[in-house]
Amino acid sequence: EQSVFQAGLHSARPPFTFQSNLWEPLAKDTLSASSWGYIHGNAGAGSTYAKNLAAFHHYSIVPRRNVPSRTDKDGNLLFSDTTTTVLGQALRFPIAMAPIGVQKIFNEAGEVASAKAAASVGVPYILSTASSTSMEDVAAANGDGKRWYQLYFPTREHDEITISLLNRAKKAGYTALFVTLDTFVLGWRPSDMDNGYNPFIHPDRIGVEIGFTDPVFRAHFKQKHGYEVDETQGTSATALSGIGAAAQEWTKIVFPGHPHSWADIAFLQEHWNGPIVLKGIQSVADARAALKAGVQGIVVSNHGGRQHDGGASTLGMLPRIVEAVGSEMDVLFDSGVRCGADVVKALALGAKCVLIGRPYAYGLALGGEDGVRHVIRAICGDLIMNMHLTGMTCIEEVNRDILVKEDDLF
């Protein structure tokens, strides 16, 4: 990504801004009030969300000087090396794209645009179960890219649907399974409630596929309702009731309101023969339970503050979780990452990799595939330059020693 930096030195105006703090307000201008409410909205009064962002200001990066730069074999300058290994896979950057559902809400090109952009930059794309595009179509768009699948784990009476989703994901080349534990029911999200907004049955979104492409789900639906899931685009009463009923049925299966048990993880291990990562871990006790369950990783995440209010910042919780389990499993991180310095701080506190969430969805709203690519490249470029200027030549050097706590300074 050094080319991003070099391109910035030329005088042409870029099609999208490099000012990461502007992606959000510019995206807001392109979205309807209810779609904006969905993407930006948070649980309760938004305090978990606010703390996620604020936490990054509690730590500061202390640069080292006169650190020799890397060079290639001909002695040419190379900026810092951002390559790393996560879940046994070699990555160009310690960055992946967080699972974000129903992306056609933000741009008609939806997940296909995001998955193409991910592949072109070389970052893994995590596809949500709540995708508005089938996992096979997303896989085709992602091509040779790295892709991981995020599961909203159906209730145990629907194991056959879970097995179908896992088999399809394996077949379509998704190489790791992310199981989200914090969304067994959708959070108390005042903005969506004010807008009467359910992203899965919103009238603008008839035709959104969610899990409807799954043959086992469709068979279950037909048996229960006596008619097929009808995903026809359009506004006819049948299409509306077909999709509405299917969305409601799907919601009951994946967001039933009661959580799974730790023992249920074994079922996924039986049916998935790759790394499993539990997303939504916020406590040391749960990190230890995840380790005991034998999974390969966790994502320290609070869903961007969208699930429970009054929570701690994920960055604040990260060090103690890393201390408890970091030597034995990969600890990934999300919620609040907005720029290269944020990535550095999360890595320095022990994360192996961060997930970028809202910023790329804003990019999607701003400019489809190009917008997503711009946002991801900009964060990667910012990360490289941050490491280079602070004297960190590779990811191993991004450790606790490069940070100070602001509170300790005064």
Ligand code: FNR
């Ligand atoms: C999400 N997130 C999410 N997580 C998940 O596991 N499955 C999903 O389908 C979704 N969908 C989703 C939609 C939208 C609009 C947002 C903003 C987020 C959570 C996501 O993966 C990630 O944890 C957060 O986005 C991180 O917070 P920030 O950094 O985006 O604020």
